[in-house]
Amino acid sequence: MKTSVIRSLLATAFAGALTLSAAPITPTFTTFGPLPGATFGGSGIPNHAVAITTYDGVTLGLTAHQRYSNPPVGNNGAGDFYAVKDGDTYSGTNSNPAFARWNFAFYALNTNSSHMYLDLLYDFDPRAGTDESAHGRLSVLLPSVSKAQDAWQDSWNLGMAFLSAQASGTNFVLTPPSGSFNPNIPGEYTFALVLRDKDDVEVARTAIRVNVLPDSGATAILLALSVAGLAGLRRRH
Template sequence: MNRTIKCSLLVTTLLAGNALAAPITQSFDTFGPLTGATFSGTGIPNDAVAITNIGSPAAGTDVTLGLTAHQRYFNPELTNDGAGTFFASPGIDTHAPSPANPYGTWNFAFYVGGTDADSYSYKLFYDFDLGLNTEESDHGEISFVGSFQDSWNLGMDFLGNAMPGLLPPNFGAFDPNNSGEYSFALAAYNGQGVEVDRSAIVVQVGQVAQVPEPGTLALLGLGLAGLAAFRRKRK
């Protein structure tokens, strides 16, 4: 399967500065089958896709955005909650070029299609940071125009290297052995560079530890201090 980004699809200036200082959360119109999407492969599941349709009531759907996650080759199948969150297993895929160049056991896949797909620009956001609630501005960004679909693995080398149309994530390298939470978004922009709509999903790999917010930690600290004082009074 060809994993090379087509240079003719990449744009370097249309979408500059669109990343937000906020986490990417699940977003879609419907979650289910995306008939006709192959994600440029054979046998890639298309039955659990976060789908967003762009269009007007008069003209109907002009553009369809789709995002999903799936097992790579014969690795364990992913499950999902039916609401944009997928659950995958950590570990290294055994199919070439992995494990020499470590790939994870799962891929993320995206789809842009429709009669009006050429009227918009698109940006694919992807995540190397295993922590929760990674800000969009820390995601990798791939900019392109027109219809495009594929299935990629976070272990692929090109995703970590800056090139025209691609800004890598602000977080080291992807480690397929780590448990964590990874978020993805596929956004469409009009001619003025304003976001029109998006699809977004989250992939939870292994057991993800919930880290308390700073306010929660402060309350916990006060609670422990109060408990200690109470115990001292009882002595």
């Protein structure tokens, strides 16, 4: 099949996903805990507190974690994460004040025999309860693979410039949210992975909420939440 035809088909499929819910995104998952197969595209990225949803051979995972040596990100064991506001100034040569001190990380593995469509939704608005329809959206074709190392996964920061720009390719369409991200503003940021079938019908999702706290004095709270979350995981497993 010619590339132009593939692009046309993908554009048609992704166009069908343009209508998103007018409701806010809330934490949603099948299980919350370790996702051992996930590296999130790096090394040393925590994979012990992940919102995981499984559906018909597909595994979806979302988490949030500190960027390099920034303050730790805590969680309540139920899909809410807690980070500290302000730009990243704790990473030496990797520091970037336009970046948050925290990243969000995603994982999607499709071992189903057919391809699926996946939307990654992300939030620039620090106000609570942002409508799903106001989120940025990266729509991708999720191919069927047989090995966990072929999962679609990475760790991104809301300050990354490409998340603010309209873009498209042979297997993706990116539509940014309105406005821009400011790492210095505390608030609530929500994320979701939404799985759709060939008819553009949502069949599964996983979602998290990142609560950004107002000052560095929150570090003790984050540490306490992390310890409590780990204790909860030990009890459940």
